[in-house]
Amino acid sequence: MTAITKICCIGAGYVGGPTMAMIAKKCPHIEVTVVDLNEQRIAAWNDVDVTNIPVYEPGLSDVVAEARGRNLFFSTDVESAIAAAQMIFISVNTPTKTYGSGKGQAADLKWIELCARQIARVANDNKIIVEKSTLPVRTASAIKDILTHTGNGSQFQILSNPEFLAEGTAVEDLDAPDRVLIGGDNTPEGRVAVQALVDVYANWIPRERILTTNVWSSELSKLTANAFLAQRVSSINSLTELCEKTEADINEVARAIGTDSRIGPKFLKASVGFGGSCFQKDILNLVYIARSYGLSEVADYWEQVIIMNDHQKRRFANQIIKNLYNTVNGKKITFLGWAFKKDTNDTRESAAIYVADHLLHEQAEIAVYDPKVIKNQIYADLNYLQTRKEEENRKGVEVIEDPYKACEGAHAIAILTEWDEFKSYDWQRIYDSMLKPAKIFDGRNLLDADKLKSIGFQVRSIGG
Numbered sequence: 102m103t104a105i106t107k108i109c110c111i112g113a114g115y116v117g118g119p120t121m122a123m124i125a126k127k128c129p130h131i132e133v134t135v136v137d138l139n140e141q142r143i144a145a146w147n148d149v150d151v152t153n154i155p156v157y158e159p160g161l162s163d164v165v166a167e168a169r170g171r172n173l174f175f176s177t178d179v180e181s182a183i184a185a186a187q188m189i190f191i192s193v194n195t196p197t198k199t200y201g202s203g204k205g206q207a208a209d210l211k212w213i214e215l216c217a218r219q220i221a222r223v224a225n226d227n228k229i230i231v232e233k234s235t236l237p238v239r240t241a242s243a244i245k246d247i248l249t250h251t252g253n254g255s256q257f258q259i260l261s262n263p264e265f266l267a268e269g270t271a272v273e274d275l276d277a278p279d280r281v282l283i284g285g286d287n288t289p290e291g292r293v294a295v296q297a298l299v300d301v302y303a304n305w306i307p308r309e310r311i312l313t314t315n316v317w318s319s320e321l322s323k324l325t326a327n328a329f330l331a332q333r334v335s336s337i338n339s340l341t342e343l344c345e346k347t348e349a350d351i352n353e354v355a356r357a358i359g360t361d362s363r364i365g366p367k368f369l370k371a372s373v374g375f376g377g378s379c380f381q382k383d384i385l386n387l388v389y390i391a392r393s394y395g396l397s398e399v400a401d402y403w404e405q406v407i408i409m410n411d412h413q414k415r416r417f418a419n420q421i422i423k424n425l426y427n428t429v430n431g432k433k434i435t436f437l438g439w440a441f442k443k444d445t446n447d448t449r450e451s452a453a454i455y456v457a458d459h460l461l462h463e464q465a466e467i468a469v470y471d472p473k474v475i476k477n478q479i480y481a482d483l484n485y486l487q488t489r490k491e492e493e494n495r496k497g498v499e500v501i502e503d504p505y506k507a508c509e510g511a512h513a514i515a516i517l518t519e520w521d522e523f524k525s526y527d528w529q530r531i532y533d534s535m536l537k538p539a540k541i542f543d544g545r546n547l548l549d550a551d552k553l554k555s556i557g558f559q560v561r562s563i564g565g
């Protein structure tokens with residue numbers, strides 16, 4: 102196969118957008134077209150003001166500004182882009198099923214299947230298909246099945262190329278990844294396809310960091326990496342409860358164990374619980390696959406990571422209630438942060454959603470301030486749970502664009518996201534405007550508790 106000069110990516114979301122922008126930046130000789138059915142999203146990627154792109158990531162606007170219009174294009178014309186490309190990345194959403202068999206566990210592959218069928222219909226020459234979305238193991242074989250049976254004789258090679266970027270640091274992760282993983286068939290055609298993708302990444306990534314495996318290993322490695330990371334968070338979070346009952350302090354424990362080079366210091370930050378589009382979904386996929394092969398001990402083992410995470414979120418909400426004299430009815434509680442982590446506007450599976458839902462059941466009045474998340478997203482997240490009427494969510498939650506206003510008259514503040522700006526607020530001013538006793542529940546162990554206590558706040562940290 103000749104070198105790749107035209108790439109199409111289906112799905113202009115948190116994965117497709119940044120990844121393609123980086124490929125376009127690093128490979129000016131390759132024309133990269135990102136397509137999406139969502140016209141509004143594509144219009145935002147094409148906004149003349151590059152700071153209005155729909156994914157907030159530090160440094161991403163500059164990458165887009167450099168390549169857009171040169172060799173990076175965003176379009177809703179899915180079919181033309183598929184027809185023109187030699188290599189097609191599939192980067193569409195694969196949420197956990199909300200209905201039917203596998204509900205709440207298996208990934209919904211509806212969108213992936215639609216993509217495969219569309220490619221089969223439109224393609225009139227050989228193509229390399231790259232799975233970029235987070236997918237359960239065996240998806241490649243499903244895609245292959247559809248392409249080889251409904252196509253017009255064109256040859257397709259399916260590669261798995263999982264994305265390991267973390268939101269908030271997407272640009273640095275794409276620029277200098279720990280590794281790139283490419284899985285392909287161990288056949289002559291499969292090896293040629295793998296090499297073609299290796300050559301794309303080799304434009305900026307050292308060859309020894311580009312790992313190649315078979316398709317199954319690649320798909321399973323993605324789930325495993327996320328399961329291990331999530332497990333570390335649940336492991337440290339499981340100990341916060343023990344710390345709170347004893348004299349131990351979770352930050353000291355994390356520091357002490359993190360200096361063991363076999364354990365390492367990363368992903369040991371205690372929190373209100375992990376969120377994001379990947380951790381829970383990938384573990385649920387792992388659990389589902391294990392169960393479908395009758396491996397109940399394996400399934401139960403990994404499921405415990407999710408059970409612990411749900412417990413942590415509920416525990417945080419219950420602590421607020423207990424501490425406010427067992428009732429939050431009619432009390433204003435201010436959430437600082439709604440995103441699932443700092444430096445992103447993504448809210449998928451954010452702990453804030455579940456903590457808010459729990460407090461709304463107890464009839465609290467919630468005020469939310471987040472530096473990047475827009476109002477409608479916050480309501481959409483709560484409505485998605487379908488636990489109460491949309492009007493009731495609107496009534497119970499007020500989204501306020503000024504953090505000081507958000508805290509005025511509050512009984513308590515809960516820190517849900519570790520945004521840096523929260524650390525430099527004028528906490529005396531906030532204290533003065535709140536009801537007393539003024540309480541802070543720091544779900545991220547972000548703030549300087551001693552300093553806050555000296556102002557007069559009552560502070561509860563996680564695992565403190």
Ligand code: UDX
Nearest residue numbers: 264265266267268368369370372375376377379441442
């Ligand atoms: C994750 C993986 O890191 C990435 O490799 C994969 O491609 C996608 O899933 P992401 O979900 O963007 O990335 O964020 P990550 O930094 O992993 O954080 C996930 C969640 O865990 C966040 O809610 C974060 O706040 C929480 N977390 C992380 C902790 O609570 N404590 C920690 O020590 C680390």
Ligand code: ADP
Nearest residue numbers: 112113114115116117137138139193194212215
């Ligand atoms: P991720 O975090 O995996 O990138 P997102 O939900 O942010 O997930 O993005 C996935 C994108 O894929 C959405 O913008 C959605 O509109 C798009 N999409 C889903 N199915 C198709 C399809 N068949 N053709 C084009 N775009 C699609």
